[in-house]
Amino acid sequence: MNIRLFVITVNLLLLPLAWAAEGPRRTPVVKAVAKALPSVVNIRTETVVAVRDPFARLFQDFWEPHYRGPRRDIRRSLGSGVVIHPDGYVLTNDHVVRRASKIRVKFSNGREYDAERVAYDQRSDLALLRIKKPAGVNVKFVPLPFARDGDLLLGETVIALGNPFGLGGSVSRGILSSKDRREPRE
Numbered sequence: 001m002n003i004r005l006f007v008i009t010v011n012l013l014l015l016p017l018a019w020a021a022e023g024p025r026r027t028p029v030v031k032a033v034a035k036a037l038p039s040v041v042n043i044r045t046e047t048v049v050a051v052r053d054p055f056a057r058l059f060q061d062f063w064e065p066h067y068r069g070p071r072r073d074i075r076r077s078l079g080s081g082v083v084i085h086p087d088g089y090v091l092t093n094d095h096v097v098r099r100a101s102k103i104r105v106k107f108s109n110g111r112e113y114d115a116e117r118v119a120y121d122q123r124s125d126l127a128l129l130r131i132k133k134p135a136g137v138n139v140k141f142v143p144l145p146f147a148r149d150g151d152l153l154l155g156e157t158v159i160a161l162g163n164p165f166g167l168g169g170s171v172s173r174g175i176l177s178s179k180d181r182r183e184p185r186e
Contacts, residue, residue: 028157029157029159029173032159033159033161033171036144036159036161037108037161037169038107038108038109038142039082039083039141039142039143039144040080040081040082040083040108040144040161040162040163040169041080041081041082041083041090041105041106041107041108041163042078042079042080042105042106042107042163042164042165042166043078043079043080043081043090043092043096043097043103043104043105043106043115043129044076044077044078044103044104044106044166045076045077045078045079045096045097045100045101045102045103045104046074046075046076046100046101046102047074047075047076047077047099047100047101048073048074048101049073049074049075077096077097077100078096078164078165078166079092079093079095079096079097079164080092080161080162080163080164081093081096081105081129082144082161083141083142083143083144084143084144084146085141085143086140086141086142086143087130087140087141088113088115088130088131088133088139088141089118089128089129089130089131089143090105090115090128090129090130090131091126091127091128091129092126092127092129093125093126093127094120094121094122094125094126094127095125096127097117097120097127097129098120098122098127100117102114103115103116103117103129105129105131106163106166108163108168108169113131113132113133113134114131114132115129115130115131115132116129116130116132117129118130152176152179153176154176154177154178154179155175155176156175156176157173157174157175158173158174158175158176159171159172159173159174160172160173160174
Protein backbone atom coordinates (compact mmCIF):
# COMPACT_ATOMS: atom_id res chain seq x y z
CA MET A 1 0.00 0.00 0.00
CA ASN A 2 2.86 2.39 0.79
CA ILE A 3 4.48 1.70 -2.57
CA ARG A 4 1.21 2.40 -4.41
CA LEU A 5 0.78 5.66 -2.46
CA PHE A 6 4.39 6.60 -3.29
CA VAL A 7 3.83 5.93 -7.03
CA ILE A 8 0.61 7.97 -7.05
CA THR A 9 2.34 10.82 -5.20
CA VAL A 10 5.31 10.80 -7.62
CA ASN A 11 2.91 10.77 -10.59
CA LEU A 12 0.99 13.72 -9.16
CA LEU A 13 4.26 15.60 -8.61
CA LEU A 14 5.40 14.88 -12.19
CA LEU A 15 2.05 15.95 -13.67
CA PRO A 16 2.83 19.69 -13.42
CA LEU A 17 6.18 19.08 -15.19
CA ALA A 18 4.44 17.26 -18.04
CA TRP A 19 1.73 19.95 -18.10
CA ALA A 20 4.39 22.68 -18.29
CA ALA A 21 6.22 20.92 -21.12
CA GLU A 22 3.06 20.47 -23.16
CA GLY A 23 1.25 23.46 -21.69
CA PRO A 24 -2.41 24.34 -21.63
CA ARG A 25 -1.81 26.80 -24.49
CA ARG A 26 -0.64 24.09 -26.91
CA THR A 27 -4.14 23.34 -28.16
CA PRO A 28 -4.76 21.09 -31.17
CA VAL A 29 -5.10 24.23 -33.31
CA VAL A 30 -1.70 25.55 -32.17
CA LYS A 31 -0.12 22.15 -32.89
CA ALA A 32 -1.72 22.01 -36.35
CA VAL A 33 -0.46 25.50 -37.20
CA ALA A 34 3.09 24.64 -36.06
CA LYS A 35 3.02 21.51 -38.23
CA ALA A 36 1.52 23.15 -41.33
CA LEU A 37 3.20 26.58 -41.41
CA PRO A 38 6.54 25.35 -42.87
CA SER A 39 4.62 24.23 -45.98
CA VAL A 40 2.91 27.59 -46.51
CA VAL A 41 4.71 29.98 -48.86
CA ASN A 42 4.57 33.60 -49.94
CA ILE A 43 4.42 34.13 -53.69
CA ARG A 44 5.70 37.32 -55.35
CA THR A 45 5.38 37.91 -59.05
CA GLU A 46 6.52 40.46 -61.57
CA THR A 47 4.72 41.01 -64.86
CA VAL A 48 6.27 43.16 -67.58
CA VAL A 49 3.60 45.15 -69.40
CA ALA A 50 4.35 47.19 -72.51
CA VAL A 51 2.64 50.58 -72.34
CA ARG A 52 0.94 51.60 -75.57
CA ASP A 53 1.84 55.14 -76.48
CA PRO A 54 -0.13 56.69 -79.36
CA PHE A 55 2.74 59.09 -80.04
CA ALA A 56 5.46 56.41 -80.11
CA ARG A 57 5.70 56.34 -83.93
CA LEU A 58 5.96 60.14 -84.05
CA PHE A 59 8.74 60.22 -81.42
CA GLN A 60 10.53 57.40 -83.19
CA ASP A 61 10.48 59.29 -86.52
CA PHE A 62 11.87 62.52 -85.04
CA TRP A 63 14.18 61.21 -82.35
CA GLU A 64 15.33 57.90 -83.89
CA PRO A 65 18.90 57.68 -82.61
CA HIS A 66 17.86 58.73 -79.09
CA TYR A 67 14.38 57.23 -78.85
CA ARG A 68 14.23 54.28 -76.45
CA GLY A 69 11.01 52.76 -77.70
CA PRO A 70 7.79 52.07 -75.85
CA ARG A 71 7.91 52.25 -72.08
CA ARG A 72 7.50 49.08 -70.05
CA ASP A 73 5.85 48.87 -66.65
CA ILE A 74 6.51 46.18 -64.08
CA ARG A 75 3.45 45.11 -62.13
CA ARG A 76 3.88 43.17 -58.92
CA SER A 77 1.50 40.76 -57.24
CA LEU A 78 1.51 38.96 -53.88
CA GLY A 79 -0.21 35.81 -52.71
CA SER A 80 0.06 32.55 -50.80
CA GLY A 81 0.52 28.95 -51.69
CA VAL A 82 1.14 25.56 -50.13
CA VAL A 83 3.70 22.87 -50.94
CA ILE A 84 1.87 19.69 -51.98
CA HIS A 85 4.79 17.49 -53.12
CA PRO A 86 8.35 16.97 -51.80
CA ASP A 87 9.80 17.81 -55.24
CA GLY A 88 8.61 21.40 -54.85
CA TYR A 89 5.14 21.57 -56.37
CA VAL A 90 3.08 24.42 -54.95
CA LEU A 91 -0.68 24.97 -55.20
CA THR A 92 -1.83 28.60 -55.40
CA ASN A 93 -4.44 30.87 -56.96
CA ASP A 94 -4.15 31.37 -60.71
CA HIS A 95 -4.94 35.10 -60.52
CA VAL A 96 -1.73 35.60 -58.50
CA VAL A 97 0.58 34.06 -61.13
CA ARG A 98 -1.31 34.61 -64.40
CA ARG A 99 0.87 36.32 -67.02
CA ALA A 100 3.79 36.58 -64.57
CA SER A 101 7.24 37.05 -66.06
CA LYS A 102 8.97 36.14 -62.80
CA ILE A 103 7.68 34.09 -59.85
CA ARG A 104 9.45 33.93 -56.45
CA VAL A 105 8.43 31.57 -53.63
CA LYS A 106 9.46 32.43 -50.06
CA PHE A 107 9.18 30.11 -47.06
CA SER A 108 8.54 31.23 -43.47
CA ASN A 109 12.18 30.43 -42.61
CA GLY A 110 13.37 32.99 -45.19
CA ARG A 111 14.46 30.61 -47.98
CA GLU A 112 13.54 31.89 -51.46
CA TYR A 113 13.37 30.14 -54.82
CA ASP A 114 12.32 30.95 -58.37
CA ALA A 115 9.29 29.04 -59.62
CA GLU A 116 7.38 28.43 -62.83
CA ARG A 117 3.70 27.85 -63.56
CA VAL A 118 3.24 24.32 -64.92
CA ALA A 119 -0.55 23.96 -64.91
CA TYR A 120 -3.59 26.12 -64.24
CA ASP A 121 -7.37 26.26 -64.33
CA GLN A 122 -8.79 29.75 -64.63
CA ARG A 123 -12.34 28.63 -63.91
CA SER A 124 -11.46 27.28 -60.45
CA ASP A 125 -8.67 29.89 -60.03
CA LEU A 126 -6.01 27.26 -59.25
CA ALA A 127 -2.44 27.07 -60.47
CA LEU A 128 0.34 24.56 -59.93
CA LEU A 129 3.89 25.88 -59.63
CA ARG A 130 7.18 24.01 -59.67
CA ILE A 131 10.01 25.42 -57.58
CA LYS A 132 13.27 25.71 -59.53
CA LYS A 133 15.96 24.20 -57.34
CA PRO A 134 19.51 25.54 -57.55
CA ALA A 135 21.79 23.38 -59.70
CA GLY A 136 23.54 20.63 -57.77
CA VAL A 137 21.39 21.09 -54.67
CA ASN A 138 19.06 18.27 -53.64
CA VAL A 139 16.33 20.03 -51.66
CA LYS A 140 13.25 18.19 -50.44
CA PHE A 141 10.27 20.25 -49.39
CA VAL A 142 7.76 19.36 -46.67
CA PRO A 143 4.37 18.85 -48.33
CA LEU A 144 1.03 19.38 -46.64
CA PRO A 145 -1.15 16.35 -47.35
CA PHE A 146 -4.72 16.68 -48.57
CA ALA A 147 -7.57 15.57 -46.31
CA ARG A 148 -9.67 12.61 -47.35
CA ASP A 149 -12.92 13.40 -49.15
CA GLY A 150 -15.88 13.31 -46.79
CA ASP A 151 -13.66 13.57 -43.70
CA LEU A 152 -15.12 16.90 -42.59
CA LEU A 153 -17.93 17.51 -40.13
CA LEU A 154 -20.21 20.53 -40.12
CA GLY A 155 -19.31 22.73 -37.16
CA GLU A 156 -15.78 21.29 -36.99
CA THR A 157 -12.96 23.73 -36.21
CA VAL A 158 -11.00 24.67 -39.33
CA ILE A 159 -7.96 26.91 -39.82
CA ALA A 160 -6.81 28.98 -42.77
CA LEU A 161 -3.08 29.66 -43.14
CA GLY A 162 -1.47 32.09 -45.51
CA ASN A 163 1.56 34.26 -46.10
CA PRO A 164 0.33 36.86 -48.59
CA PHE A 165 2.67 39.67 -47.55
CA GLY A 166 5.81 37.64 -46.79
CA LEU A 167 5.71 38.54 -43.10
CA GLY A 168 5.94 34.97 -41.83
CA GLY A 169 2.33 33.85 -42.07
CA SER A 170 -1.17 34.54 -40.88
CA VAL A 171 -3.72 32.27 -39.25
CA SER A 172 -7.52 32.40 -39.03
CA ARG A 173 -9.75 29.97 -37.18
CA GLY A 174 -13.42 29.25 -37.65
CA ILE A 175 -15.91 26.46 -38.12
CA LEU A 176 -16.93 24.54 -41.21
CA SER A 177 -20.27 26.10 -42.06
CA SER A 178 -21.19 24.17 -45.21
CA LYS A 179 -20.17 21.23 -47.39
CA ASP A 180 -20.88 20.28 -50.98
CA ARG A 181 -22.17 23.64 -52.13
CA ARG A 182 -23.06 23.78 -55.81
CA GLU A 183 -23.74 26.66 -58.15
CA PRO A 184 -27.45 27.14 -58.78
CA ARG A 185 -28.58 25.80 -62.12
CA GLU A 186 -30.73 27.86 -64.40
